[in-house]
Amino acid sequence: MANLLNLEKVSKAYGVRPLLTDVSLGVAAGERIGIVGRNGDGKTTLLRVMTGEEPVDTGRVSRQRGLLVGFLRQTDDFADDHTVREVVLQGKADHEWAADPALREIVDVLLAGVDLDRAIAGLSGGERRRCSLAALLLGEHDLVILDEPTNHLDVEAVAWLAAHLAARPSALVVVTHDRWFLDAVCQQTWEVHDGVVDAYEGGYAAFVLAKAERQRQAASSEVRRQNLVRKELAWLRRGAPARTSKPKFRIDAANALIEDVPPPRDRLELQKFATQRLGKDVLDIEDVDLRRGERVLLEHATWRLGPGDRVGIVGVNGAGKTSVLALLSGELAPQHGRVRQGRTVVLQHLSQNVDFEDPESRVLATVESIRRVTRTVDGEVTATSLLERFGFTGDKLTARLGDLSGGERRRFQLLRLLLTEPNVLLLDEPTNDLDIETLNVLEDFLDGWPGTLVVVSHDRYFLERVTDTVWALLGDGQISMLPRGVDEYLERRAAGLDTPSLVPREGYSTGDITVGRVAAEERGGVSRPSRAKAGSAEERTARKALARLDKQLERLAAREAELHEAIAANATDPEKLTELAAELGEVQEEKDAAELEWLEAAEVVE
Template identity: 40%
Template sequence: MNLMTVEQISKFYGEKRIFENLSFGIETGDKIGVIGINGTGKSTLLKAIAGIEEVDRGKISRMRELKTAYLPQTPLFERDECAIDYVLRTCAITDVTGESEAKTILTKIGIDDIYARCSELSGGQRKKIAIAAALIAPVDLLILDEPTNHIDTETISFMEGMLKKTAKALLLVTHDRYFLDRVVNKTLELDGGRLYVYHGNYSQFLELKAQREDLEAANERKRQSFLRRELEWVKRGAKARTTKQKARLDRFEKVSMQQSPLKKQEVQLTGLSSRLGRKTIELRNVSKDYDGKIVIKDFGYTVLKGDRIGIIGPNGSGKTTLLNIISGKTAPSSGSVEVGETVKIGFFSQESNDLDREQRVIDYIKETGSYIDTSEGKLSATKLLERFLFTDDMQYSPIGKLSGGEKRRLFLMKVLMSAPNILLLDEPTNDLDIETLRILEEYLEGFDGAVITVSHDRYFLDRTAQRIFSFEGEGKIKQYEGGYYAFEEARQEPVKEKSIKETVKRENTHQPRMSYKDKKEYESIESEITAIEEKIAAIDDEMRTCATNYSALTELTNEKEQLEKELEQKTERWLYLEELAQSFL
């Protein structure tokens, strides 16, 4: 069923074109990811779809009584509002059942005190509260702008699971490639003001985009070959006397006016790293507490020259504090940090939001120097800005006119210009587009120094980290070898070992007897499971036949969800009875 149709919409800010003539539809069951480089209008498009921002041209047609929920990058909270009150207000919940569901989702997402004032919580905690509200909002279409920013990996995994199961349509912008792979089934790419639609997740998008670009390149080669041939014919003095000659000239004019494929915009990361001596950074028995709360306890480590370290942990656990201690911004409560004489730290912190909005882009970069040494020789600040996709107009505009992602890219450029030999990256993937992240990952592979990264982006950590420091509560930091995937596997090992021990223990103790009631249930439960599966299949068939009947579709969806829950319970019970039956064989 069609929820929304977008027809030929365009948006401009002054003379700057954000996007032009975009058309697409949103159907029931669509889970759409929007991607594109920073500044292409992804957030603006989401606001237009949500009805928050008007478009300059075109039309957006919505299904009658369509209900939508919009999660901005930075959610707003009312003064003195607590977590549970925010969810109840934004979801318009007034009944006891709804309130119970709101409390449950807040607890599951990691909000321990649901009556805590939002103003007193960290940015990550506030983002979790807003996500909880979005997940249970009674809507047809959920619109999420960078939902994975500023939250920990456990919350992202929980959100993934919820969004994969939901019957709501979904439209989201995110840089998290694992998230896009696991949640979306359609991808919209904004590129040079144009929109390209791909059916599939992120991996499928990459394949389809490569095919599209290959086809466009082949067609352009044919066009150029035709133009060269026809141009030679024109130069030989062809005259438009006959109908045939006139038609050929018209065709030449028409083909020559066709637009070439847009040249791919790509950030070119360049810079120099300084020589790093034998002594780097050594942390000895470092501890840190705030008002009696221990965030780091007795931590020691010596940074190696080629280290690639990823730091993970829940929001507020102390990850950024550790980077601040390493950089010298924060003193430890106890212990010491020794820094070698040749160490030059480049700290890509989360402070890009604190840039002077009135300062011009070019002046901000020239604070480091008008000419910068790179591996290719000296480059002017203007030329370097061009490589980071800042046009002439943007270079002489105030920083306040840049998008959030463009500010982050500008800040990254300045950090790399300082020729560091140890890079500290605090949530580097926040607000950066996927294309820039890919190029940053390649840059870090060849970086001749140490890289220490705090990140919630699992894909980025798998690409850039060879060692993981995990904050595991009460100030404890545990070291794991490998990237994020290896960390996940290693973390599961104790669970597996415990499971084996428990199994052995159960085998050596008295087994529970299978009662007469259990036996009767065991005999019939398989047929009951089959009957439920048949009902679900019948509902699926019925949903396809009444795709345009919204009320009927809603009832069928609710009925299907109940049956799936019942099926899960029956299956778990069957597994238990099967194990019980096998023990008597």
């Protein structure tokens, strides 16, 4: 395969900290590469160097001539006064994008519920992120580079994105902390650490196995090195008077062995805190109704959590997962029914909000104000030692809370909760902003957690790793147990949505009017067709028509493109131009008629 992009002995530093040191690597056509590493180790910098947004200090970056690169950054540069339709669909009308199956699938999945004629300024951070991803996927690129593409996507959308990217012919480089996504999409894994990039074959699982083998081999080498160090030091210490007569090459060899000790890395260790005893009654939701505005989240729902239960909750964005956690914690009251909390429950709730009441406070002072000495299963630990175990070393101990990174804020939040020694933990998206190494440590800590655990997360790997059962909010007002976990959730969603990637859902917002109503107005005010009953002959006929029209529209679009190319190639031949223009007009008329027929059939199908 031809190489699309190469880095040759590239180095890049910020201040005195080197992020890349003599890095050489390449991306070939069709390759799918995942990049992992600790927060701050240079993953995003590597992407920016590859795209040319960041100049290198030394070395060379070469790209294939005419290479089309699509880059999804962690922040967008949309103009706030533009609409979603303008920035994502380049102003295409509804019948234009809806008639293209590829465009329709991307819009239906990523922009479901987003008003296409709404100004960008009014969107939430998650909606802006999905707009950025949709705009990139709608383009044609030789190389797609994605920086944390799964942020703000639910489990269902992540599964769709993995399948979509695996089917694209373009090369892919992606930075993500979603380990399930890495396994589902990537053929290679690059680990960025200590200024170097190590390459591994396969996705995340293969990366873990290969890295373990490398570490085993490195450990064997370290044992041999330590033995040599001991021998050389013993030789050097055989009497001070004799040392000056030792051969210089032996002294140099000993010094080289001693200096070959790898630099220490910040240690991150979640301590097993002493947890207060938990009785048999923990949390009970009994006949609860819960509404947020006009939306019914729970209706006569009953759910019981016992001691030691380890539960994951899944559902689409807006299904009410965060509201259920607020209900359990007592922050939200139901409209009907009651939530009972056991007498021995000491509950802590890790929310998605990472802002602090006083951002000017210092890390160490804040922890000491809560508890100077903490009890753990291994004995008492001082505040300073505890912070070091959580990765806060050196000047981080006196850093302002407002200056901490997203991952550091998340770790600090968790530490503050654990200082109260809870026996019930409610975690709302705990994996946000955490790198894979930190996630591994958090998972190891939760493995030994003796209390009751309730987790809301879109990170499928994390859910399957730390919980015993998965429950779902499926929009029916109940909390439903899924014996087969996330796989069953995706199957139920797919079965209940009637192939949403192919058929726009009723009420899909495209401004103040729906797709069907646009078509009706363009037909001169014709009333929109009524929806057919599921399984009826009318519905089956409409579905067959949609399948036929999809193929017809693809064929017409291909012919239209051919005619445009032919017109450009025969610009100096008047007779040929007249012939081609006449055929183009016929094709466009046939395409318009097919689009209207497709929209009419789509209105009949649920």
